[in-house]
Amino acid sequence: MADINSSAKTTPQTAGGEAATAAGGAPRDAEAAWDIIELLFFAYRDFVGDPDAVLLKYAFGRAHHRVLHFVNRNPGMKVADLLDILNITKQSLGRVLKQLVDQGFIVQKEGAQDRRQRLLYATPKGEALSLKLAQLQTERINRAFGELGPGAHEAARRFLTAMIDGDNREGVLRQIARADRAKTRG
Amino acid sequence: MADINSSAKTTPQTAGGEAATAAGGAPRDAEAAWDIIELLFFAYRDFVGDPDAVLLKYAFGRAHHRVLHFVNRNPGMKVADLLDILNITKQSLGRVLKQLVDQGFIVQKEGAQDRRQRLLYATPKGEALSLKLAQLQTERINRAFGELGPGAHEAARRFLTAMIDGDNREGVLRQIARADRAKTRG
DNA sequence: AAAATATGTCAACATGGCTGACATAAATTC
């Protein structure tokens, strides 16, 4: 962002500071939380931008990244579960998934109990790429937590969790916890 | 997300788990910050999903939302500034901007000093829509801050700020502060 | 045997990114 301030000279009138959140607590209800809305926009923009350069070398996009990420984190997950997480149609998923399979980043295995299922697994190659991308993003996260004090990780986790749809939240947390176990051990 | 747990064989325990961040500080460097990466994904997905239903009624998409949002927040901003914020090309911007102008949500006025500029302003109609969308998102944000204790707003602001590219951060903060002044009075 | 489920596929279309080339008017520079 070169310079969003170049037009700054004329516009502002009186100084005003501390408009929305006066002292300690929540903003006045009528007042929109502009700061968080915009910070979230910029933070997320930079956050998802990190892996782009790497993905470019593989001729992959963000769609591939998302698929690879969740498959790697949830070895043996069903296609339907992935669709639910990504909130896209099977046709959209099909395209990128096919490329990831064709190029050896993901394999599909027939389900043991239910042989209709095509369970998804990252190959070593896929796991390596997924990890590489995650660590790029982790660098940014750790840099942030390093700038902030201790407790920042927990605070961020609580904030982000509270931002998730209530009816999703438990499922998401379970999914994260489960994936942690799956990947931490082996 | 219907059910990402259908394939969850065992019972989950507590979320979060001490896996990555032992005690006070930053995670072990080798460990990717999976939890934050995924929470950010889900939180942002739900966050930007809120306005979609409203936008549908106007036959607008997220691109329109972003443009309208920043124009409303920065009355009189230059086209070039908007391009910098959105990180897109003028051709991409042109398409959605034209629709917003044609349908009376944004007006362009010739710059006073520099008559090449087409300064952007939200019309009352545009301001109303922008506010409506922002308040949808604000509901989610305030609900989150309500669930968390006091200080959550400040903690979130600090976390999100720290997640922004270092060379962007000051500009972003200035932009937010300036917009607050411009819109609070106005 | 019939119905439901998990997955895949074909075809068409929409949105919103992109590049490249070029046009216009106004400001700036020589």
Place this chain on the structure above:
DNA sequence: GAATTTATGTCAGCCATGTTGACATATTTT
């Protein structure tokens, strides 16, 4: 004052990734 640079717009086409709808196949469930 002519030449150049800047701010913006526009045409044309391409690409990635989302959508809907219809249909196919194998397998499980009823």
